[in-house]
């Protein structure tokens with residue numbers, strides 16, 4: 001079996017190799033690595049040598065979070081309608097003379113928007 005090259009101090013993706021640790025149960029070289037996120041994890045030497053962007057696992061989480069953000073379902077709400085996640089409801093509000101007036105909570109953006117339009121017409 002070949003001796004793993006000295007990796008200590010090298011960076012692989014988000015991981016910096018701290019030290020070599022005991023081989024795993026299959027006899028593969030293991031390295032203790034510190035991730036950019038602050039976590040420490042053990043990584044097999046052959047994984048590091050593949051040269052991929054790797055992390056303790058947080059990299060993938062970050063990616064999926066970004067992905068979820070892009071898919072945010074409440075981005076294109078009608079005017080005067082806001083989604084209030086704590087309530088799981090849509091809030092209608094209207095701004096008159098720089099004062100925001102809340103018009104209540106609704107189950108759907110359509111209902112909230114209807115109320116908003118009603119108030120807008122009242123003001124006019």
Ligand SMILES: [Zn+2]
Nearest residue numbers: 035037056058
């Ligand atoms: Zn991490």
